Each structure stands twice: as C-alpha cells, then as structure tokens.
Amino acid sequence: MVPTKEEFETLRENFMEDPWFCSRRQDCSCDDPADLEYDNTRVWVMDKPNIPKPPPETERLVIMRRDFTKMDTYYVMPNGKRARCAGDVDKFLEAFPEYKDRISTSDFNFAPPKIVEETVSHNPSWIAAKxxxxxKADASSAQK
Known part of the structure; x- marks a missing residue:
C-alpha cells in the first residue's frame, strides 16, 4: 500500500514515465501477500495515470456519489471554496490575482476515477440508479 496521499499523487503524476512496481520499495517484495484482495466486498475504482499533483495550497478531492454511479472531482482552493471545473479555477484567479504566478488552470485535472462496475453491481442503490x-435512455430513444 502507498503510505501517504502525497506519495500516491507523486506516483500517479509520473506513472507513464516511471511505472511503480512492488520491487521498488526496499521493504517490499512482489511475492508478499497483498494488503487488500480484489473482490466485491468494497468498491474499487481505477484512477487515470499522469494526473498532475495539486498546486500548492490546494487539495484534490474525489467523492463517490451515493448511488455509486460515478465520482466527482473537486479542488479545495486556498480560500476554502471548492472548484468543480476549470471555469471555477478561472473565477478564483480573477478574484485572487495574487495566486496567478503560482497557480494555472492547466495545473488542474478534473477527470474522475472510473468505478469498477463488478464491485458495485450487487448494491441496491446502484441497481436502482442503473x-x-x-x-431515461429508452424514453429518449422512443421520442426520436
């Protein structure tokens, strides 16, 4: 397991150029048993690689919806407000121009992880939402 959120963000940011293997840690071997076994007792998600680390004084939050259908990505900005999209970052930079030399809209990636469907397909909330x-899709196609 990756011990800290900061270390995970570093690994994710550089994953394509520098993939992580269990043999990279001195206290770890690929033959060691896994900390978590893949099964449907918990919800699994697949994060995208090469998402940049959050800019200084910001935090990236990823929140799963109650019905398990998708995840939403937010950034907590230095003023404590949440940005949900690049437009919110632009508004923040307009309101707080002193951050323009440290933060750019391109530093943010709002791509959410993908929920592994087989790990939630037994959940009643997910079944109802699906x-x-x-x-809705059937009604939309019937109107055409």
Whole structure:
C-alpha cells in the first residue's frame, strides 16, 4: 500500500514515465501477500495515470456519489471554496490575482476515477440508479 496521499499523487503524476512496481520499495517484495484482495466486498475504482499533483495550497478531492454511479472531482482552493471545473479555477484567479504566478488552470485535472462496475453491481442503490438511467435512455430513444 502507498503510505501517504502525497506519495500516491507523486506516483500517479509520473506513472507513464516511471511505472511503480512492488520491487521498488526496499521493504517490499512482489511475492508478499497483498494488503487488500480484489473482490466485491468494497468498491474499487481505477484512477487515470499522469494526473498532475495539486498546486500548492490546494487539495484534490474525489467523492463517490451515493448511488455509486460515478465520482466527482473537486479542488479545495486556498480560500476554502471548492472548484468543480476549470471555469471555477478561472473565477478564483480573477478574484485572487495574487495566486496567478503560482497557480494555472492547466495545473488542474478534473477527470474522475472510473468505478469498477463488478464491485458495485450487487448494491441496491446502484441497481436502482442503473435502471433509472436505462429508463431515461429508452424514453429518449422512443421520442426520436
């Protein structure tokens, strides 16, 4: 397991150029048993590689929706407000121009991790949300 959020963010930021292998840690071997076993007793997500580390004085938050259908990505800005998209970052920089030399809109990536469907497909909330989404799609295609 990666011990800190900061270390995880560094690994994720550089994953394509410098993939992580268990043999990189001196106190770890690829033959060691896993800390977590992949199964459907918990929800698993797949994060995208090469997402930049959050800019200084910001924090990246990823929150799963209650119905397990998707995740939302936010950044907590230095003023404590949450940015949900690049437009929110632009508004922050307009309101606080002193951060323009340290923060750029391109430093942010709002791509959410993808929920591994097989790990939530047994959950009643997910089943109901999936059925509702399918009903909307069916109604939309029937109108055409």
């Amino acid at each position: 059925a509702k989404k399918q009903d």
